[in-house]
Amino acid sequence: MDSMKDGLLTERQMEVLRYRKQGLTQQQIADIIATSKANVCTIEKSAMENIRRAKETLDFLYTLDSTHLCTIPSGTDLFDVPSMIFSEAEKLSIKVKYDTISLINHLRESKPKSYTARALSENVEAYITNEGEIYFG
């Protein structure tokens, strides 16, 4: 009935996330919505799990019309990434849509938690479309 329109999160889950965003503790929320704090915890947790899944789902979409370009190893300096991308793309005869600066910004925005200062904190997979669009997964 209503499942046709909704996203992944249930009313309960959105409710908890909203209260959480306001800075309330699980106990406070539990009192408001009349349940146990343990239940608030599991609801919040499953909400996070659903969000993770939503992201992964869209990741799949991006990689569906992209081909894997290269793996950028953990520890790589952010400023070394563009030249890696450009040389790999050249092997495939694809012109990258980004210049050096915007490629770095693109990476920063795509994976805000994958680097500290200037070094990647984990491996990042780079994908490319025929149109030169780059995606980091």
Add this chain to the structure above:
Amino acid sequence: MDSMKDGLLTERQMEVLRYRKQGLTQQQIADIIATSKANVCTIEKSAMENIRRAKETLDFLYTLDSTHLCTIPSGTDLFDVPSMIFSEAEKLSIKVKYDTISLINHLRESKPKSYTARALSENVEAYITNEGEIYFG
């Protein structure tokens, strides 16, 4: 068992989407995966539904820590958008993270299907965070 790691789409759904991307018809896919064409249809359809829900879920996340800035009416010239955004943001004493040009590009990338040439083809909601990040939904 495996549901902990996966995204929204089932193996079956990804399978169908991949074949579809290759240009196969539902009948051809039905033969390959040994089921009826009607079933391929429903699998593909529920895959699309799952993708829609994934997007909507992330939309919710974005708007969770944003406040509604303004509605940009259908028909608005793309090049008139930045000044609208800037003046609304100023009312809230928030400095927008984007300059005029990158704001237009940001809108183009966020809503690729919401404009024709230079005119918006539908209403677009603009949201802003305290940090000046803009989101179009």
Add this chain to the structure above:
DNA sequence: ACAAAGTTAACGAAAAGTGTTTAAATTTCG
């Protein structure tokens, strides 16, 4: 160390989602 906040495990009942089939409708296109 204490108390508050958060997490985890095990279980149950209700709700929602998935893959199928079969048969009938609709759309698309040469």
Add this chain to the structure above:
DNA sequence: CGAAATTTAAACACTTTTCGTTAACTTTGT
């Protein structure tokens, strides 16, 4: 038009999710 492609509806068995409880455990901050 007419054939192939796609969509829809109803029904059924099956699996997964969700919300909830209780009770014990771990983390965090003072």
